[in-house]
Amino acid sequence: MSRDYGQYCGLARALDVVGDRWNLLIVRELLIGPARYGELRDGLPGIATNLLTNRLRELETAGVIGRRLADDSSAITYALTPWGAQLREPINALIRWSTPLMVRGPEGDEFRATGLLVALPALFDGRMPKDPSIAVGISVAGTTVQLRATASGIDVGASDGRKLDAVLTAEAQLVLGLAAGVLKLEDVATLVSIEGDESALRDFFEAPRHAGGPASPQPERVNQPASP
Secondary structure, eight states: OOOOOOOOOHHHHHHHHHOSTTHHHHHHHHHHOOEEHHHHHHHSTTOOHHHHHHHHHHHHHHTSEEEEEOTTSSOEEEEEOHHHHTTHHHHHHHHHHTHHHHTTOOTTOOOOGGGHHHHHHHHHTTBOOSOTTOEEEEEETTEEEEEEEETTEEEEEEOOSOOOSEEEEOOHHHHHHHHHTSSOGGGGTTTOEEEEOHHHHHHHHTOOBOTTOOOOOOOOOOOOOOOO
16 A cells, blocks of 8 residues: 555554545445446546556455456446445444534535435434335435435435435535434425425434434534525
8 A cells, every 4th residue: 555654553554545545435436336447437526547546456455345347248347345345334434523514515516416325324324214114305416315214224325216205305515414413404494395295304304313323413504505
């Protein structure tokens, strides 16, 4: 690896592997699912192609990712190894920790709605909706993410075509604030669009955390977009 702290410390050893710039963002993309090189490049705007190649090689050498043939072709895809997939837990913790930074809004940074497939599972971790049969959609920047109540919590994924009880359309920072619990639907009623049963959305956003679940982030003022 290009960085070596030379310290016999768990944090230092972990950063030796994933602490270089872009490494955790590559892992973020692969937490969504296996991806080809071009898909990773598209999901990481700003990374030089030679740097992406080097980072992938380093992560593969370290045992964080592996290469395999795509199921439908002879193209190579990258995927997390079982050990690499264990980075979901610390990444989830960092996402929750970042809530005060994220609810400020993009502030000029590029936003990709597919990132909600990583952010929302972290923010909903440990939350248990009362009704295990509901499913809702969250629409941001033209992309809809599906939330589905299960016996073990909230499943976040791409739409699978099922009938949704409600769809919320909102700016990214409002969705993140709602999911983190620092905003309530009544706080943003004039800034969002709701189709269907609003109580179904409340069942997700107001779901209590089960005992031992991650703590909710501290509230932070949200820079809400002006009403149209």
